[in-house]
Each structure stands twice: as structure tokens, then as C-alpha cells.
Amino acid sequence: MRPESRKQEIINAAAILFKEKGYSAVTMRDLAKAMGIKAASLYNHIQSKQEILSTIIIGLAEEFTVGMNKIVNSDENTIQKLENIIDLHIDVTLRNADGLASLNNDWMHLEEDNLQYFEKMRQEYEDNFRDIVKKGLEKGEIKPYNVEIMVFSTLSTLRTLYLWYPEQKEIDSDILKRDMISVLLKGVA
Amino acid sequence: MRPESRKQEIINAAAILFKEKGYSAVTMRDLAKAMGIKAASLYNHIQSKQEILSTIIIGLAEEFTVGMNKIVNSDENTIQKLENIIDLHIDVTLRNADGLASLNNDWMHLEEDNLQYFEKMRQEYEDNFRDIVKKGLEKGEIKPYNVEIMVFSTLSTLRTLYLWYPEQKEIDSDILKRDMISVLLKGVA
DNA sequence: GTATCAAACTAACAATTGTTAGTTTTGTTT
DNA sequence: AAACAAAACTAACAATTGTTAGTTTGATAC
Numbered sequence: 001m002r003p004e005s006r007k008q009e010i011i012n013a014a015a016i017l018f019k020e021k022g023y024s025a026v027t028m029r030d031l032a033k034a035m036g037i038k039a040a041s042l043y044n045h046i047q048s049k050q051e052i053l054s055t056i057i058i059g060l061a062e063e064f065t066v067g068m069n070k071i072v073n074s075d076e077n078t079i080q081k082l083e084n085i086i087d088l089h090i091d092v093t094l095r096n097a098d099g100l101a102s103l104n105n106d107w108m109h110l111e112e113d114n115l116q117y118f119e120k121m122r123q124e125y126e127d128n129f130r131d132i133v134k135k136g137l138e139k140g141e142i143k144p145y146n147v148e149i150m151v152f153s154t155l156s157t158l159r160t161l162y163l164w165y166p167e168q169k170e171i172d173s174d175i176l177k178r179d180m181i182s183v184l185l186k187g188v189a
Numbered sequence: 190m191r192p193e194s195r196k197q198e199i200i201n202a203a204a205i206l207f208k209e210k211g212y213s214a215v216t217m218r219d220l221a222k223a224m225g226i227k228a229a230s231l232y233n234h235i236q237s238k239q240e241i242l243s244t245i246i247i248g249l250a251e252e253f254t255v256g257m258n259k260i261v262n263s264d265e266n267t268i269q270k271l272e273n274i275i276d277l278h279i280d281v282t283l284r285n286a287d288g289l290a291s292l293n294n295d296w297m298h299l300e301e302d303n304l305q306y307f308e309k310m311r312q313e314y315e316d317n318f319r320d321i322v323k324k325g326l327e328k329g330e331i332k333p334y335n336v337e338i339m340v341f342s343t344l345s346t347l348r349t350l351y352l353w354y355p356e357q358k359e360i361d362s363d364i365l366k367r368d369m370i371s372v373l374l375k376g377v378a
Numbered sequence: 379g380t381a382t383c384a385a386a387c388t389a390a391c392a393a394t395t396g397t398t399a400g401t402t403t404t405g406t407t408t
Numbered sequence: 409a410a411a412c413a414a415a416a417c418t419a420a421c422a423a424t425t426g427t428t429a430g431t432t433t434g435a436t437a438c
Contacts, residue, residue, distance in 0.1 A: 006414090006415080020297070021213075021297060021298075022211050022213055022214075022294070022295075022297075023214075024210075024211055024213035024214035025211075025212075025213035025298065027394080027395065027396080028395080028396060028397080029394090029395085029396095037415085037416065037417090038416075038417065038418085039396085039397085040397080040398080040399095040416090040417075040418080040419090041415065041416050041417070043396095043398080044414075044415055044416075045415085048396080048397080049396065049397090105294055106211075108209070108210060109210075109214065143371075143375070145368045145371050145372055146360065146364065146368045148357060148360070149360075149365070149368045149369055149372055150372055152346075152353045153346045153369070153372045153373065156345050156346040156348075156349035156353075157341075157342045157345040157346055159349070160341075160345035160348070160349065164341045164345075168337060171335065171337070171338075175335065176338070179334045179338045180338055180342070182332075182334055182376075183334055183338055183339055183376070184342065184376065185376045186332070186375075186376035187371075187372070187373065187374045187375035187376030195384090195385080216424080216425065216426080217425080217426060217427080218424090218425085218426095226385085226386065226387090227386075227387065227388085228426085229386090229387075229389090229427080229428080229429095230385065230386050230387070232426095232427070232428080233384075233385055233386075234385080237426080237427080238426065238427090
């Protein structure tokens with residue numbers, strides 16, 4: 001157990017509260033109470049409420065960007081790439097499910113520069129995803145359904161993992177990966 | 190064009206704002222500005238901000254409850270039942286995508302009684318969904334993957350439709366239904 | 379033209395918000 | 409024990425929040 005910095009403790013506590021009620025509904029006094037201190041004391045460690053949010057979201061977005069770039073630039077086939085994307089989402093979710101709630105639901109409360117930066121990363125991530133599916137379709141590695149529907153459907157499931165996985169502790173992470181890949185790629189029927 | 194009551198106009202405008210920023214981040218002054226009036230004037234039509242939220246969410250939740258009950262009590266087979274659930278979600282989404290944002294993201298801001306009522310409906314909806322999948326699995330109509338994963342995966346996609354569909358106007362609703370059913374039931378690979 | 383009624387308005391409220399300034403406590407290092 | 413830095417505290421601020429009270433406007437019915 002390496003000791004976490006006080007700042008990181010605050011950010012982790014904030015992520016939990018943001019997950020439960022959303023960024024706007026969590027006050028600095030709520031956060032302070034969760035930390036067992038007074039609201040003003042938080043400012044010995046952080047600069048602003050906004051800084052907490054951007055630290056949570058931008059860090060995660062960059063993780064996805066790095067992961068996706070590796071997958072796109074690999075020479076694996078389409079199915080393997082899709083499997084790797086599923087892997088990426090499961091890994092990030094296991095490591096920081098609370099933070100993903102903010103990324104999914106509170107990104108619009110980022111301020112100017114970080115908001116633009118985030119939206120750019122998200123756009124590129126989705127474009128990369130779409131390109132993988134499109135190429136798979138051209139090569140006949142994927143069924144000829146509407147590309148947008150396939151991308152949306154898969155991404156919806158992966159994005160929502162954060163809500164669901166923490167409650168399914170009995171499911172081993174390898175079984176999760178295997179069945180998730182099966183369900184998304186081969187369907188249920 | 191039947192004229193909508195002023196109250197309903199306010200609720201519709203609120204749903205759009207709630208979708209963009211979430212319930213907590215939307216002020217009564219924001220809502221008033223969107224309506225072209227002053228905040229105090231809203232109270233000639235509604236009782237409270239909370240009333241707006243509960244009207245949006247409870248109405249939609251009841252729609253899903255009614256729809257799901259019809260499906261569960263029908264004598265169709267598992268695949269047909271799943272198709273009907275997909276249909277239900279697409280229909281509701283087409284009719285009120287904005288309201289679904291609140292149902293998905295702001296239900297936790299409902300107050301005591303309505304919160305309990307909502308959570309009960311959601312629980313029963315998910316239980317019904319799970320039972321359909323379980324029975325389909327027993328009868329061999331569905332592949333033997335983890336039930337929770339199948340339910341979660343399908344429901345994630347259907348719940349997120351509200352975010353995605355309004356931007357895909359070029360896709361005909363019948364094609365959407367057909368390909369959505371294909372992707373969810375047969376997979377992409 | 380006067381009464382009626384819905385729907386807007388102005389003005390204000392008490393509570394809550396994020397944040398700052400300045401001070402005290404706590405624990406460690408000299 | 410003296411000095412120091414980290415991290416807590418109290419007290420307060422200006423702005424914003426949902427909401428109320430009381431008033432005015434504008435259209436319709438008599």
C-alpha cells in the first residue's frame with residue numbers, strides 16, 4: 001500500500017460522490033464531510049472544484065486515447081482489434097469505475113480548454129472505432145449491418161460497464177471478458 | 190397541432206435543458222429564459238422544480254412498466270419477446286428522447302416517495318427482462334452465456350438510444366429496428 | 379365598459395454555493 | 409526546545425439558488 005497523497009484521496013472521494021449524485025449536486029461541504037474535514041481545508045490541497053473534475057476526466061480520456069492508438073496501429077485483424085477494445089474498457093473500468101461515471105455524465109461541466117480537449121479526444125476515439133468496423137466490413141470480417149448501429153451498440157455497452165461491474169464481484173474478470181466478447185460479437189440468439 | 194398546455198411546454202423545455210446539463214445544473218432562471226419569461230412566472234404553472242422532474246421521469250417509467258408487462262404476459266417465444274422489448278425502447282425514444290435523459294441520469298434527484306416508486310419499477314423491469322432471458326436459456330432459444338452479461342449488455346444499448354438516435358435522422362426507424370435487433374441478437378462478427 | 383381570469387411581472391427572502399483570508403494545531407526536523 | 413511545514417481550523421464574502429407575495433397586463437365574456 002503506497003500512501004496516496006492527500007490530494008489524490010480527495011479526488012478519489014470526489015469521484016465516488018460525483019458518481020452518486022453528479023458533479024453539480026455535490027458541494028464542497030459534502031466532499032469535506034466525506035473526508036472528515038471542513039470545506040475550507042480542501043483548498044490546502046486543491047485549487048478548485050473544477051480542478052478535481054478535470055483531473056478525473058482528462059486522465060481517463062488520455063488513457064483511452066493511448067490505448068486506442070495502440071490498437072489502431074497494430075496489425076491484427078478486425079475481430080482481434082474489437083476484442084482489444086473490449087479489453088481496454090474492462091481494464092480501465094476495473095481500475096477506476098468511479099472516475100468513469102464523471103467521464104460519462106459530467107464531461108459537459110468541464111471549462112473551456114479542457115472541454116475542447118476532451119471533445120477532441122472523444123471524437124477521435126469514436127472515429128477510430130468506426131474506421132475499424134468499416135474496414136472489417138469491407139474485408140468481410142464483419143456482418144453487413146449499419147456501421148453506426150454496430151459502433152453505437154458496442155460502445156454503449158462498454159461505456160456503461162462502470163455502472164454494472166462493481167456490483168458483479170462474483171464474476172471473474174476473465175469470464176467477464178470472454179462472455180462480453182461473445183455477446184457483443186456473436187449475439188445472444 | 191393540438192395546442193400544448195403551458196405547463197407541458199415548460200416540462201418539454203426543461204427536459205431539453207436537463208438533457209444538456211443535468212437537473213442540478215439547470216436553474217429556474219435558465220428554464221425561464223428558455224421560455225422567454227421570468228423565473229417567478231413559471232410558478233403560475235408548476236408547483237416546484239421537483240414536480241417537473243418527477244412528471245418527466247415517473248411518466249416514462251410507467252410507460253416502460255406497462256409495455257414490459259404486456260410483453261411478459263404474451264405467449265410469444267423468447268426471441269419475439271426480446272424483439273418486442275427492443276421495439277418498446279425505440280418507440281419511447283422516438284417519442285420522448287429528451288425525457289429519457291432525465292430518467293437515465295437524474296432519477297436519483299427524485300424525492301422520497303417518487304424515488305422509491307421509481308426504483309421499484311426499475312427493479313421489476315430488470316427482473317422481468319432477466320426472467321425472459323433465463324427462460325430462453327433453459328428452453329435453448331438463447332446461447333449459454335452469463336445471463337447478467339446478456340441482460341446488461343442489451344439494456345445498456347437500449348437505455349443509451351436517447352443519446353444517439355436524435356443525431357441519426359437519416360436512418361429510417363424501421364431499418365433501425367431491424368439492424369438493432371440483428372446486432373443485439375446475432376452479433377456483429 | 380366592466381368584470382374575469384390566466385399569465386406575466388417586480389421585488390424580495392432565506393438558504394446555500396465556491397472560495398478567500400487569516401489563524402491555530404499537529405507532527406517532524408534541527 | 410525551537411523552528412518549520414503541512415494541514416487543519418474559524419469566520420466571512422459575494423453570488424446564486426428555489427421560491428413567495430403582491431401587482432400589472434392582456435385577452436375574452438358579459
